[in-house]
Amino acid sequence: MTDTSPYSVRSMRRPLLLWLAAFAVSPVAADTLVSWDLSGLGGNQISTPVTGTATGITGLAITRGTGLGTSTCSDCMSSNGWEGTATGADALEYYSFGLSVGAGQSVTLTELAIGTRASGTGPGTLGLYTSLDGFTTALTTLTQNNTNTLYTLAHLSGLAGLTGTIEFRLIEIGNTQADGSGDTAAGGTLRLVADSTTGDIRLTGTIGTAGPDLEAPVLTGTDPASGAVGVDPVLGTLTLTYSEAIRAGNLTGLTLECPAAEYQPVIPRVEGSRLLIDIGDLPTATGCSLSVPAGAVTDLAGNPAASAALSFTTAEALAGCGGTYTPIPAIQGSGSAAAITGAVTTEGVVVGDYEGPSPALRGFYLQDPVGDGDETTADAIFVFHGDTDSVSLGQRVRVVGSAGEYQGQTQLSGVTEVLDCGVGATVAPVEVALPVPAAVGGVDYLERYEGMLVRFPQTLTVTNHFQLGRFGTLELSANGRLMQGTEAALPGAAAQAFEAANLLHLIWLDDLSQAQNADPVVFPDPGLSVANPIRGGDTTTGLTGVLTYTWGGNSASPNAWRVRPLSIATVDLPVFVSNPRPDAAPAVGGTLRVAGLNVENYFVTVDDGVNDICGATANMECRGADALVDIDGLTEQERQRTKKLAALTRLDADILALVELENTPGVEPLADLVDGLNELTGAPTYAYVETGVYGGDAIRNGFIYRPARVTLVGDFAILDDGVDPRAIDTRNRPALAQSFAQVADGARLTVVVNHFKSKGSDCNTATGGTHEIVDPDTGDGQGNCNLTRTSMANALVDWLATDPTGAGDADYLILGDLNSYLQEDPLRTLESGGYANLVAGDPSAYSYTFNGRWGHLDHALASASLVEQVTGAAEYHINADEPVVFDYNLEFKTTNQHSTYFASDEFRIADHDPVLVGLLLDPPAPRPGDLDGNRAVDQDDLDTLKLSFNQDVTAANATGDLDGDGRITVLDLRRLVLLCDRPKCAR
Structure with missing residues (x-):
């Protein structure tokens, strides 16, 4: 990569770079x-x-x-x-x-x-x-x-x-x-x-x-010293230091001669008071002499320096080193594959040592310390050396092997010789900045740095930690975490262009091996744990390591550009600046708090891996906790339950709309959660809406609420394809609606919890139900089953317009996992239907991450009448930012990780972040005849009216004067009976 266009020892081929000079001063x-x-x-x-x-x-x-x-x-x-x-x-x-x-x-x-x-x-x-x-x-x-x-x-x-x-x-x-x-x-x-x-x-x-400067610059030292022996043949630069700042004079006569060898190319340049002469590799065991003519350099006043000479002897060659070889850049070429294949001999400096048996990379990276001056050719190459461990960082070696490609990376294999050529020249990392330019002619921009020691000087953000526990890898991005295309742009060309730009912002950070489920995971230093986490949004600056094009050790972590540290020593590992965990749920204001949360398959029935006994028809595989026990004797189900309860408690919500609950006859996951919550609070603080099994899936939605804060109004209502064929409940989970009345003032609210069909599902055929449609991924960024989700959104809008719970109140709050990002059709359908998205104002907000892209799948939408009563809405970032391995599961974890990866807290209880909404509901308008303010006209109101019978109206009994004549009379009693909710106001 370095410019090495040579001067001849006898003639100069281009102008020498000039520097700044100095005058004598007082x-x-x-x-x-x-x-x-x-x-x-x-x-x-x-x-x-x-x-x-x-x-x-x-x-x-x-x-x-x-x-x-x-x-x-x-x-x-x-x-x-x-x-x-x-x-x-x-x-x-x-x-x-x-x-x-x-x-x-x-x-x-x-x-x-x-x-x-x-x-x-x-x-x-x-x-x-x-x-x-x-x-x-x-x-x-x-x-x-x-x-x-x-x-x-x-x-x-x-x-x-x-x-x-x-x-x-x-x-x-x-x-x-x-x-x-x-x-x-x-x-x-x-x-x-x-x-x-x-x-x-x-x-x-x-x-x-000022005074006249009449003194010429004087040579004060050289490197190497004149007369030195054993000088490194690949020294790279000769240095002459003068007594003051110099500038280039007439360098035409500058020569370097090494007898019995061709003249060496030299590139003189001036830096301050030093004359630097960049040279090629020198012959070994040879006396060399440098001649600098008088006037080759001057001071700023133009006083010429005297002539100078430097002689030295290079070190003897180690066996085989120093002979003719093919430079690494020539092997690499500027394309996506090796320019030279087959048998080659090359030399370079070891910049990455990943030798040893699997799961090591079983080889090392060798870099030409000078390069060929062509920015498009990589100066390094991977040497596959099997299980052998024979080199060390900084060592110059000579390798004989066969050049070719392996899984997209140029390498030497079939190595027959690796010779120690001593300590190599220092290789400085090449700076690379993200985002990189797009590929040209099928050649990735990063191809020019393949195998080289690189440094990313900018601040990079952790945008993908999904493979951290399994492969020890993180995906980092420039300019913050990356958003999903359809979160930020409309589906189709705009979203596709957004994602194409995303790809140019990314680089993987990988560890030193291909091990899976390692203990410890090296990132962050000194090892991953719940006490030392990596979170989405963490940042690191100045990432340095070897740029490899490799997989993570399994096809689940495919070939990609990866930076690997030089070692697991602290000095070689990146330092991360934390995106701190929230210490409390968001403050959303209001007098009523409503939360929506996907609890990620909360099943009371444990999956034994054998019997399919769950689901609406008790013939489906159970999900959630398996029949495993950790080192402390806790079952997976106990670990799961503990974390779920911690999160639900921390939410401090009056109404909890939950998604992915077990839907098996005779099993009530909500009762289990409510029992746990009440045990933690020491009182019957929580209750749940008893729906029983509904729909045909293994999971359903449900409600938990605080009876001291809200009461149920009427029965729950369910939207399935029996109500509206567009609901397609063989794919979408049926929507569940329940109306609530605020205990303090009777203000009403209807909450609807939803779980639309997932993007990863197969909707390529329509064989699972009479209302299913063929609904494949069209490539516009919305994934599989978009029409199915959009159909459900249309059905939901029309269903709510019918007041399905009979609450007589237009305040609706739609919550749940809609499996749709912000700009996608289902969300725009709901918004067109009159519902305002409460968390759409922040372009960097998120509730979920997939493939290193962030966005909302979990939404809160309010009807037009409810919007003005919303005091706040926010995600509670306790899940999506956390590594997957911090959940309750025990698979693929060592017994040590049973504890280091687990805490009985609210973090990583699921894969989706909760959404929390604050409400200050408008008090209901007084109802004629409702004398006790309970929004019903009943016997209690008759009894209240009788207490003031035949009395003048006072402030205390004014609501009983239904005919407005100033007295409570039999006429008022008759009017009240006509207003009764039940015949004769029977209780």
């Missing part, structure tokens, strides 16, 4: 030399004048290059038109500023404080250049983002003894956008922004007295 004071105040500026100015200078210093106004235009902003200077060039710096796209030094003075610059902010389509990388070398070489580079960022650049130490005028330019390097998504657009903007402390941009330094 510093006398420290100062802010010049400042530019951006406060109050609107951004569209042509230039920004200087607002402060030190004595004797004149500042240069901030201007922009001719390739840029102006744009507006606040407290900043803004330019648009940044589009960059893929081949280097764009000389027309820059900000310019600087200073002029007064006569008889000199300055030594120490620091530049400057703030920038790029739009997402603006420049990703800027270089700070100076007129001292004609804007040839960047002093340093800045990586942009779309937030105000203050840079304090202390890379100016070589700028000493400066006189005259010095101009700086911030120039775009390359054409990568700040958000990493592609090339810089012509409309990209970049702002210079004010330092929030001082409101300005500042150049800081010291002022001294």
Whole structure:
């Protein structure tokens, strides 16, 4: 990947990069030399004048290059038109500023404080250049983002003894956008922004007295030292250090000669006070001499350095090392498969050692420390070495084997020789940023980094932890966790485009082996447990490791781009910043709390794995807990029940609408849960709606409620395909509705709990019932059975319009697992039917995760009359963020993990997050004749009226004056009898 275009030892093939030089100085004071105040500026100015200078210093106004235009902003200077060039710096796209030094003075610059902010389509990388070398070489580079960022650049130490005028330019390097998504657009903007402390941009330094610089730079040291023996043949760089900052002079005569070998390619460059000469691999056991002619470098005043010479002897070759070989980049090529196949010999440095018997990867990654200068070819390769363990990190080795592809990764196999060639050159990780560009010609962008040591400098988010317990893997994403396509966009082309973009934001983090169900799981350090969890939304910055294209050890974790750490030592493992667990259920306000929760197959009947005795007809497989016992003697059912009760208690809801309850004759899971809740509260706090078995599935919906807070109004009602053929209850679970009255004031509410058909089900045929339809996945992002779910939504809207419970109240709350994301047809059907989605306002909200994508399957929708009575609605993130292995199940867990993966708490009780709604219900309008306010006209009201018979109306008995004549008379009694709910108001 490194540019190694060579100079000949006898002739220079391209201009040498220049650096910054220094004059002799006599510093006398420290100062802010010049400042530019951006406060109050609107951004569209042509230039920004200087607002402060030190004595004797004149500042240069901030201007922009001719390739840029102006744009507006606040407290900043803004330019648009940044589009960059893929081949280097764009000389027309820059900000310019600087200073002029007064006569008889000199300055030594120490620091530049400057703030920038790029739009997402603006420049990703800027270089700070100076007129001292004609804007040839960047002093340093800045990586942009779309937030105000203050840079304090202390890379100016070589700028000493400066006189005259010095101009700086911030120039775009390359054409990568700040958000990493592609090339810089012509409309990209970049702002210079004010330092929030001082409101300005500042150049800081010291002022001294200028004097003529008559002394030439002096060579003060070399690496290797002259006369050294045993020098590494793959040293890579020769270094000459001078007494002051230097610039390139006439390098034409610079030569490196190693007798009995071809002349070596050299690439001289200058950094500060050092002359660096990049070289190719040297012959072994050979004397080499470097000759640097006089005037090859000068100081800033132009004083030429004397000639210099360096001689050294390279180390002897270890057996077989140093001979001719095929470079790794040549084997890799720029395509998706190896460019060279068959027998090869190559050399490189071990950057990833994953040797040993299975479940190890059984090999190591070898990287060329220099590369071929082609950005499209990977510089590393996997060496499959069976069960052998023979190399170590940092070792240079020579390998003889056969090149080819294995499951999409280029590798050497059939290895016949691995020779130790000593300690290799240090390999620095290559920085890679997400999102990556899309594949071109079927070649993934990451192919160019296959097998290499890489670093992702940005902050990445845990978006997928489903395989953490089984394979030790996490999927990380740029720009936060990834949302489902149909959560964020309409089904069809928009959702498909959204998901295509998702794929470019992802990278897998994997451990060092292919083991399944390992103990411990290494992420997060020092090992996964309920006390040290990984949660969805956790973040890590600077992820570093070897980029592999491998599977996780099983087809359930297929081939993908994976970063693997160098070791399980803390120093090599990523550090995660936690998305903290909620310490309480969301505060949703109101006087009534209603929660919806999928309890994920809560069965009282234990699945023995043999007998199918569950379901509406007692001939279906039981779900939920198996007949297993943990190391502490707790059964799976006990573990499950304990966690369910903890969550239901923490919800502190007055009405609980539950999904996925056992639906077996003679078995009542709600009674079991209510008994547990009442045992925890020490009182008969909870009750349940007794529906018995309904529908034909193994699971059903149900209600738990607090009788002290609400009472039942009438009977429950069920929507199945006997009520409306569109309900298709052989696929959807029948909807359950129950009306409740608030004890405090009689205000009524009808709650409907639903469980629509799942996306993973097979609806390709219609053989399970008379109302079923052929309903396959159409590829629009909504999955299988979308028409079935939409049909149920239409039936639900029409059914509720009939007041199925007879409550006489239009306040409806739809809850449950609708198996539909926010933008999908079933949700839009319900919204078109007059129901408002209460959790749709936050684009980053979620209740469920699948395949590393997040969104809502669990919804709360309110009828038009109820919306204004909603005080809050929120998900309670106790499940979806938690790893699957923290649930009650014991399969595939070691006895140690029976306890380290389990806690008797509310976390990971199911796979869906609860949705909690707060309500402040409007009190019911007074009913004529309802003298005691219980929303019924009955014998109690007659008895109350008789107590005031033949009396004048008072504040206490005013509701009994039904004819409005000011007295309670027989006429009022007759009117009340006519209003009775039952004949003669019989109780």
